[in-house]
Structures are given as C-alpha cells and as structure tokens.
Amino acid sequence: MRSPRQPSVWIISGPSGVGKGTVCAKLLELRPGIHIPVSLTTRGPRPGEIDGVSYHFVSEQRFREMVASGDLLEHAVVHGTHSYGTPRRDVVDAIASGRDVLLEIDIQGARQVKRNLPDAKLVFIAPPSWEELVRRLRGRGTESASQVGHRLATARTELQAQGEADFVIVNDRIEDTVQALIVLMGL
Template identity: 55%
Template structure:
C-alpha cells in the first residue's frame, strides 16, 4: 500500500475473488464479512431464486429479468454474465465506485466471466483465483451441498473444468484447503487493517 493510500488520499484497489463452482468463494467471502468488517464486500445481483438461508441484499440482490435488463441497459453493471447457461449475475457499479472512492478495502466475489469483464473495465483491479486442494475435493464439495439436481451438478462440473484452466489469467492464487487460512491470505492482499486478527 502506498503512503497516499495509507493517508486516505488515494482510492483503494479493487480485489476480485473468482474460481470454479463449489470451490468455496461464498464461504470465504462470508468469513471475511464476519471477521473483517472494515472490508467492503460487493453484493451481486442475480436472476436465480434464493437458496435456503440466503437473504436478499446480504447474499445477493435477487431481481427479475426485467430489472436485470434495466440495470444493464442503464450502464449500471461493472460486469455481468449468464452463468451455467441459465441465470444472470452481475455487479452493480455504483456501490463499488463509492467504496473505492471512500478508501475502503473492496472485495468482489464473482465468476470467471465476470472477472474477465472487470479486468477489461478496471485493469488496476487485483484478480485472485481461489482453487480447490484437488479435483476430487471440488466434486465432494459440490455433491455435498445437495442444492443442485444431478443435471445441474454435471453442468457445473463441466463448467468447473473450464474455469480451472483459467488460473494463469489471475494475478494471485489461493488454495482453499481451510476457509480461515484462505480468508486471512485474501485479506492480506486487500491490505485490511484487521488482517492480523
């Protein structure tokens, strides 16, 4: 972190966390949210229905297709994509710009397609790839979730194979063997004042 950033006179750099499906991106981001309140976490908009326990405005902004179309048409998305060939996800631009302008450590937890769009739209962002300890562990996590049908699991595993091949596109790689360790490493890249807690 530069002296200007420490003094608060320069905007923070955006850190983007991406990786294959079921690698634990959401779990790592939730750990950061719970243990590092100084880190600003973006809330993605999505057209998919909530999973059990998910809260609108906390885990995602759940919107219908018409509202998502409006956000895209108005240029209010930093990135967006169709994920797994079904639902759309995206990052509203305004809250990201506001957090960075305020000098807060800012984290996006998004998919590979979104990370590529952020790279194009905000090249100064730091892209972090979260990878599983092994392919077998990734399959175990996906099946263990029990939130997808067999067809959805197969589609997600096919997508995960492609996503794993994109690791070289990222600036840093974190292996998610243990959530606390991965989250601590991620917060270190954000330069969070609470990174040593």
C-alpha cells in the first residue's frame, strides 16, 4: 500500500511579465485543493482588487509590526516602492491540514522562504527569451513606460538568480507550463 504524499510548500518565482499569475490561476483551476495564501501589501488596491481576497491591504506601520513580531514568513520591498509579505500562520495551518501551499513571490521572498522552510521547493518560471518578456510586459498595459523600464531592470537581476531554483520551467505556452507543474508537484 502506498503511503499518502506529504503536503509541500511550492514557491513560484520569476520576473514580472513571465506569466506567474496566469500559471498559478490555471493550476488552481485544475487542482483546487492547493492553498494559495493571501499576501499582504502596503500598496493601495488596483481597480477590481478586493481586500482579503486579492491582498490584505495594510498600512506601513501595521506591516512593520508584523515583521517585528515574526508574523510574516517572508517580506520584501518590491520594485523599490511597496512592501509585500506572506502571513506565516496561513502557510503553517494549510500544511497542518494536509494541503499543498503555492506561493507566488519574487526572488527576494523566495530566498527567505527557503531559509525559513528549507524543504520548500523553488520553481523558477523563465521566459522563452528576453524579447518575449519585454513584449509581454509592454503588452500588459498596466504600467507606465517608466514602471516597465524599472520592472525590466529588476527582471535582468531576477533572471540571473534562476540557478538558485530547485526547478526551472520555461513558460512558452501556459498549458505546457501548468502541465509541467502538475507533474513536478505530483498532482
């Protein structure tokens, strides 16, 4: 008789525009038992975002208090502007209840999670090419030209960190990337 698989923490990281959010949403659609913690952020909500669903929107002061008390599994200032973090309790409770956890976070946060939870698996989602990443970022139309430039500068640094990952998946087609994740995660 096969023993039940232990739940795991899976970190999905990669540069802005690579398709992390789309990949995670599709994976969750196909495997709804995966737990995705709701992150905290100090930025304001974008149109259509809902507090407690999209993010927990908190003040800078509240965020600092949570960092100081150890309530965050990871935290970082992303793109030099706003703080983001993952509530520790949410992850611990999901694992204790037997659910896999999926964290979609930047490389700074991924490094912290790996330090705090060494058994967590880091999956780096890479673009098929630099040109394709530029096309995707510009094509989103959600950031100004200056913000896109900043994200591309950050992306160059993030791409150099892919060697730190346990696994690298090139996101050429969403369907293929999601299927690769399903196989990798044993789902």
